[in-house]
Amino acid sequence: MPIINSIVNFLSTKRLKSIDEFRKKPFEAQEAVIRGLVDAAKGTEWGKMHDFAPIRSIEMFQQRSPVQDYNQAKPFIERIRQGEQNLLWPSEICWFAKSSGTTDDKSKFIPVSEESLNNIHFQGGKDTLTVYNYNHPGTQIFTGKGLTLGGSHQIDKLNERAFTGDLSAILIENIPFWADLFRTPSQKVALIPDFEEKMRRIAEEAIPENVTYFAGVPSWNMVLMKFILEQTGKSNLLEVWPNMELFIHGGVSFTPYREQYRRLLPSDSMNYMETYNASEGFFALQDDPNSNDMLLMLDYGIFYEFIPMDRFFEKGITPLTVADVKTGVNYAIVITTNGGLWRYIIGDTVEFTSLYPHKIRITGRTKHYINTFGEELIVDNAEQAIKFACEKTGAIVSEYTAGPxxxxxxxxxxxxxxxxxxxxxxxxxxxxxxxxxxxxxxNSDYEAKRFKSITLQLPIVHSVKKGIFYQWLKQNGKLGGQHKVPRLYNSRDYINALLAINITMR
Structure with a gap:
């Protein structure tokens, strides 16, 4: 075992015990989190407005602080962007993650405090490597470098002391100096705003390095890795980086990309580890390499609540805590964080696969579904069905979308x-x-609507030209980061736009 692994094991012992503690006592961990958040923010404008000072229980917190979406939180966030402080969170906030969790024209700017950087985002990254090292004690990843494909940032148009950008860029800009020694490319290259120029420069810097793992969104890393092969003339990535052993992925479902990565990295020793991180926080990680679900991280300074999707649009519903959730139910996530998000609906949906420990899998988005005819088709249904169709016909899917x-x-x-x-x-x-x-x-609702084709006819399926999804993203200024075309959408906006590109592309 490399000596660096022994050092990592020594430093990780205490953290692994803490993780094991909240596995066994999830509600107690969450109680401690919400008490800390409420106490820290009681002197903020939000805390005074909702009378945080006397709060002593989760029930009191739920009664005094409303559930909200971005539009409701936006007035406070815009004031912070213009320079006001102590509104949602007591420490100064000068970073705003430009959310790509939506394909709407309007961007979301998620406040990122020093506490959320250190206790959520960076802690999630450290825990990912800690858990991987525990599961693979002979790993060699610490003997080389990790490749990260970051975004870019810029000075906020409203306030020169504030910055906006992709979360990945914010993390790279604020990463501890010692961690920067173990990654590639350089910070200067990682923050290049033009995605295609960034790829060229990453190739120049990363190809000579001993890259042992890489991390990021599967779709954009696929584009980069294919470019690396074009530049080197190699047939697979192990010919470029023979010590590559891990891909830490998140942002989109890995299911459509799994077979493509197996071709790029043809080795039984290659490992894949899913994480659930977003602009709003780092939420979960895959702690068991033999299971595709993820452990919900309950001690990061994030308090979780869950709304059953079959009651999502009901007024006055009280979201559930980790003490009340059940397995096999589709939930919308509501979060409260040390970045100043209070009972905030992030737009993702999850299903618990186990309790004690609380493990989840991502099922989709609250807005990304098709329910034009009462079929309630969600992304998780689509991913599983596509996997089956590919296995049956020998197909490999790069990208897809669907609409009514x-x-x-x-x-x-x-x-x-x-x-x-x-x-x-x-x-x-x-x-x-x-x-x-x-x-x-x-999907029983889809089954009922498809019965004898009374409501739904057989799906119309097109095989479109290669590159049209990339072209759509490029035309809309969405190259790189976590940008993506919605997999499912309840209107024809994206279908029509992509079909128009398909006609014009050669």
Whole structure:
């Protein structure tokens, strides 16, 4: 075992015990978190407005502080961006993560405090490596460097003392100096705003390095890794970096990319570890390499609440804590953080796969679904159905999106799917049928609407030209970071835009 592993093991012992503690006592851990958050913020404008000082229980907190979305939090956030402080959180906030969790034209600016940087985002990164090292005691990742594909940042237009940018750029800008010694590319290159220029410079700096792991969003890392192969003329990444052993991924589902990465990294020794991190916080990590669910990290300065999606639009519903959730239920997440987000709906949905320890898997977004005809199709259904269709037809999917086909006087409703294939299916008709049959099996509402094609007709499936999703993102200024086209959307906005690009592309 390398000596550095022994040092990491020694430094990790206390942290591993803390993780084990909240595995066993999740509610107690969350009680401690919310008490600390309320006490810290009682002197802020938000804390005074909602009378935080007397709060002594979760119930009192829920009664006094409203559940909100970004539009409701925005007036306070805009005031902070203009230079006011002590509004939502007592410490100075000068960083704002420009959220790419939405494809709306309007950007979201998530406040990032020093506490959320250190106790949430950086702690999540450290815990990821700690848990990986524990699960793989002979790992060599610490003998080389980690490759990270970051975003960019700029001075806020409202206040020259504030900065906005992708969360990845904020983390790179604030990373401890010692951690910077173990990563590539250099900070200067990592923060280049032009994505295509950044790729070229990363290739120059990273190819000669001993890269042992890389981290980031699967889609954009796929673009980078294919570019690396083009530049080197190698057939796979292990010919470039023979000691590569780990990809830490998050941001989008890994399911559509898994087979492509197996081709890029053809080794049984290659490991994949999922994390659940976003502009709002670092929430969960895969602690068992033999299971695809993730451990919810309950002691980071994030207090969690959950709204069952079948009651999401009910007024006056009280969200559940970790003490009351059940497995197999689709929940919208509500968070309170030491970055100044109070009972904030982040827009993601999850399902608990186990309790004690509390483990989750991401099922989709509160806005990214198709329910035009009462079918309630969510991203998790789509991912599983596509996986089945690929296995049955030998296809490999690079990107996809789907939207409704509206009823008219002469036609029934349905769904239209656009697939960019890395490998075309043997038969597109067989792929379509397999996709449809899997959705019927996975979703009883879809099954009912598809019965004898009374409401929903067979899906319309297109194999589109390679590169159209990249082109759409480029046209809309969304290259790099965590930007993505929604997998499912309850209107035809994205379908129509992508079909138009498909017609014009050669």
């Amino acid at each position: 086909v509206y009823m008219d006087a002469n036609a029934k409703g349905g769904h239209e799917w656009l697939f960019e294939f890395e490998k075309e299916p043997e038969s597109l008709a067989e792929f379509t049928d397999a996709l449809d049959q899997a959705l019927i099996r996975l």
